[in-house]
Amino acid sequence: EAHKLLVLAGDGIGPEVMREVARIVHWLDANRGLKLDITEELVGAASLAVHGVPIRDEVIDLARKSDAVLFGSVGDPAWSHVGFDKRPEVAILKLRKELELFANLRPAQLFDALIDASALKPEVVRGLDIMIVRETVGGIYFGEPRGIETLPDGSRRGINTEVYTTSEIERVARVAFEMARQRGNRVCSVEKCNVMESGLLWKEVVSDLHKCEYQDVELSHMLADNCAMQLVRNPNQFDVIVTGNLFGDILSDLASMLTGSLGMLPSATLGIVREDGKRNALYEPIHGSAPDIAGKGIANPLAQILSFAMLLRYSLNRADDADLIEKAVSNVLASGLRTADIMSPGMARVGTDMMGQAVVREMEKL
Amino acid sequence: EAHKLLVLAGDGIGPEVMREVARIVHWLDANRGLKLDITEELVGAASLAVHGVPIRDEVIDLARKSDAVLFGSVGDPAWSHVGFDKRPEVAILKLRKELELFANLRPAQLFDALIDASALKPEVVRGLDIMIVRETVGGIYFGEPRGIETLPDGSRRGINTEVYTTSEIERVARVAFEMARQRGNRVCSVEKCNVMESGLLWKEVVSDLHKCEYQDVELSHMLADNCAMQLVRNPNQFDVIVTGNLFGDILSDLASMLTGSLGMLPSATLGIVREDGKRNALYEPIHGSAPDIAGKGIANPLAQILSFAMLLRYSLNRADDADLIEKAVSNVLASGLRTADIMSPGMARVGTDMMGQAVVREMEKL
Ligand SMILES: CC(C)[C@H](C(=O)O)[C@@H](O)C(=O)O
Numbered sequence: 001e002a003h004k005l006l007v008l009a010g011d012g013i014g015p016e017v018m019r020e021v022a023r024i025v026h027w028l029d030a031n032r033g034l035k036l037d038i039t040e041e042l043v044g045a046a047s048l049a050v051h052g053v054p055i056r057d058e059v060i061d062l063a064r065k066s067d068a069v070l071f072g073s074v075g076d077p078a079w080s081h082v083g084f085d086k087r088p089e090v091a092i093l094k095l096r097k098e099l100e101l102f103a104n105l106r107p108a109q110l111f112d113a114l115i116d117a118s119a120l121k122p123e124v125v126r127g128l129d130i131m132i133v134r135e136t137v138g139g140i141y142f143g144e145p146r147g148i149e150t151l152p153d154g155s156r157r158g159i160n161t162e163v164y165t166t167s168e169i170e171r172v173a174r175v176a177f178e179m180a181r182q183r184g185n186r187v188c189s190v191e192k193c194n195v196m197e198s199g200l201l202w203k204e205v206v207s208d209l210h211k212c213e214y215q216d217v218e219l220s221h222m223l224a225d226n227c228a229m230q231l232v233r234n235p236n237q238f239d240v241i242v243t244g245n246l247f248g249d250i251l252s253d254l255a256s257m258l259t260g261s262l263g264m265l266p267s268a269t270l271g272i273v274r275e276d277g278k279r280n281a282l283y284e285p286i287h288g289s290a291p292d293i294a295g296k297g298i299a300n301p302l303a304q305i306l307s308f309a310m311l312l313r314y315s316l317n318r319a320d321d322a323d324l325i326e327k328a329v330s331n332v333l334a335s336g337l338r339t340a341d342i343m344s345p346g347m348a349r350v351g352t353d354m355m356g357q358a359v360v361r362e363m364e365k366l
Numbered sequence: 367e368a369h370k371l372l373v374l375a376g377d378g379i380g381p382e383v384m385r386e387v388a389r390i391v392h393w394l395d396a397n398r399g400l401k402l403d404i405t406e407e408l409v410g411a412a413s414l415a416v417h418g419v420p421i422r423d424e425v426i427d428l429a430r431k432s433d434a435v436l437f438g439s440v441g442d443p444a445w446s447h448v449g450f451d452k453r454p455e456v457a458i459l460k461l462r463k464e465l466e467l468f469a470n471l472r473p474a475q476l477f478d479a480l481i482d483a484s485a486l487k488p489e490v491v492r493g494l495d496i497m498i499v500r501e502t503v504g505g506i507y508f509g510e511p512r513g514i515e516t517l518p519d520g521s522r523r524g525i526n527t528e529v530y531t532t533s534e535i536e537r538v539a540r541v542a543f544e545m546a547r548q549r550g551n552r553v554c555s556v557e558k559c560n561v562m563e564s565g566l567l568w569k570e571v572v573s574d575l576h577k578c579e580y581q582d583v584e585l586s587h588m589l590a591d592n593c594a595m596q597l598v599r600n601p602n603q604f605d606v607i608v609t610g611n612l613f614g615d616i617l618s619d620l621a622s623m624l625t626g627s628l629g630m631l632p633s634a635t636l637g638i639v640r641e642d643g644k645r646n647a648l649y650e651p652i653h654g655s656a657p658d659i660a661g662k663g664i665a666n667p668l669a670q671i672l673s674f675a676m677l678l679r680y681s682l683n684r685a686d687d688a689d690l691i692e693k694a695v696s697n698v699l700a701s702g703l704r705t706a707d708i709m710s711p712g713m714a715r716v717g718t719d720m721m722g723q724a725v726v727r728e729m730e731k732l
């Protein structure tokens with residue numbers, strides 16, 4: 001029986017890089033018996049333009065009934081003045097919330113062949129392999145009350161609320177501890193408990209869970225400002241970092257930029273287990289819609305391709321296919337092909353489609 | 367008439383590095399007629415131990431009546447489990463709030479002699495000179511409601527509130543625009559307007575102020591997650607960054623770590639203008655209390671010394687003395703002396719007091 005896949009390419013470079021995934025799907029279908037039942041839908045600015053909303057309820061429903069969602073990216077400066085409910089970004093925020101996709105796994109991994117692309121010294125980033133586990137359905141992203149109110153004197157007040165409950169913290173911390181057991185066995189929990197009570201609760205709940213169930217994992221705590229510094233000073237001190245929605249947004253982008261290859265990094269967001277026994281899950285590159293280079297055919301498709309590999313591994317239980325893709329990507333890099341974002345002297349610069357084709361060619365050889 | 371100075375050394379390495387400032391004060395008194403009326407008080411864990419509170423109301427009052435406050439650092443792991451009101455950090459938070467010290471100026475500047483101490487490649491950080499203007503009396507640090515509540519089922523909820531009003535945003539943006547006019551004439555305003563209404567208001571108010579009064583300054587806007595990435599990728603794109611309390615906390619620490627010399631960087635926090643025509647102001651190093659190295663005599667005193675130089679320049683109108691100190695620090699570095707935090711091969715390693723003495727010796731020569 002075919003796996004149900006919902007593909008949401010979104011805005012900017014999203015559709016361009018998704019096209020290269022289609023190439024790979026096609027090859028896996030023809031050569032390795034991968035049967036996918038794919039539905040494509042518009043999200044973000046693309047959906048706003050056609051349907052007037054960043055994501056339709058039908059699309060959310062489809063996502064709920066799919067085995068996995070492959071997401072591109074959303075965001076478009078043209079829609080940035082249209083009103084808070086009509087932000088293209090609402091598409092991803094709603095998907096996370098409605099499918100309860102609470103744990104965003106963001107690996108910040110250095111591809112050895114790309115060590116020169118990092119702004120950091122080679123000796124500081126060599127071997128970098130951090131996993132950031134970011135909470136994605138709580139915190140200040142979703143807390144109420146929120147909004148902008150006009151005061152009697154005509155001035156205005158903007159309000160957002162950070163809220164975390166025991167159970168929200170516990171379930172994401174659990175993902176981090178489980179993750180650590182399969183990696184370096186260390187978790188660093190990050191908050192701002194010296195200023196925020198929600199951070200204090202965060203720290204306590206993570207500590208308690210650790211004491212009760214994960215004493216075999218090494219746990220440390222760090223303030224968010226210090227974590228930002230430590231990520232620059234000595235990123236290799238980290239194994240798994242677990243943190244809230246807002247800090248996770250900033251720190252995971254920072255961590256991936258350390259590798260110098262943002263265009264290479266995939267992510268998975270895991271949700272609750274459904275009644276049919278399957279776990280909601282969405283896969284997306286860490287990079288955004290990059291409107292400045294959209295339509296030019298120069299975007300790096302590898303993060304999107306690697307996101308699809310993660311999807312095969314974690315949602316479709318096809319680790320062999322995932323391995324194959326990852327190995328092919330690594331060979332392509334070793335062969336010297338580079339898109340503009342990871343270009344360095346002596347390498348061969350290629351566009352989006354050439355890069356996708358090269359990955360398929362490598363898969364054929366393996 | 368003597369200038370009234372309140373000195374609050376605080377915890378950890380605070381008292382150690384402050385001792386080196388005393389050395390310089392002494393020299394300026396003897397040689398350049400600097401007359402200071404200095405009061406020293408305990409804050410942070412040091413105050414908790416003696417008075418049971420992180421800062422006494424009398425000390426706040428003294429600060430209000432002083433020409434400037436020279437602050438060390440607060441924070442002590444021994445007090446981290448004692449309760450939210452008894453955090454040593456309350457001392458600095460209360461000072462900022464009560465004196466309405468709303469604009470924290472944090473320069474992230476590379477000392478050329480220290481370029482090797484950065485984790486970033488020399489070509490990425492060379493010439494780095496960013497000024498971060500961080501709002502410090504609003505946002506999620508102070509918003510109500512806040513706290514941890516226990517729900518009927520025994521689980522708990524942590525809550526904090528981000529609030530920004532038009533006038534709070536405007537006054538700090540004004541500082542940033544004025545600052546930019548004296549520097550590279552560019553301001554980048556940072557928020558998370560794609561997720562938070564308070565960020566949306568921030569962006570609008572900064573834009574409006576720019577349109578009305580600062581059209582000669584170049585203004586751009588950036589999301590906080592992107593700013594963290596851009597600071598690593600290409601920090602030299604920035605001149606002045608203006609942002610809220612929480613983002614400013616993280617981004618300014620990140621920016622200073624880029625220089626590799628956190629132990630070198632001073633900061634000034636400017637407040638409202640008082641009835642006597644003077645402006646409340648507090649000066650402190652960017653680094654924290656560093657409990658891990660406290661008491662060992664190895665802390666770098668230069669950030670504290672340079673904070674005092676800023677104080678002379680901005681609050682006491684003694685730019686000549688400030689120049690003298692800054693020049694002396696620069697000569698000491700050029701001569702090859704290094705504390706442990708900025709040590710590199712071929713340099714001469716010295717402790718806290720040797721470094722302070724060296725600065726005075728250079729002042730004598732100049
Ligand atoms: C697009 C935006 C709403 C989103 C976020 O802030 O979560 C993005 O930055 C991300 O990290 O996935």
Ligand SMILES: CC(C)[C@H](C(=O)O)[C@@H](O)C(=O)O
Pocket residue numbers: 194195225440441455458459615
């Ligand atoms: C000590 C702490 C409360 C403080 C803050 O978070 O503002 C510190 O990190 C700073 O940046 O001055």
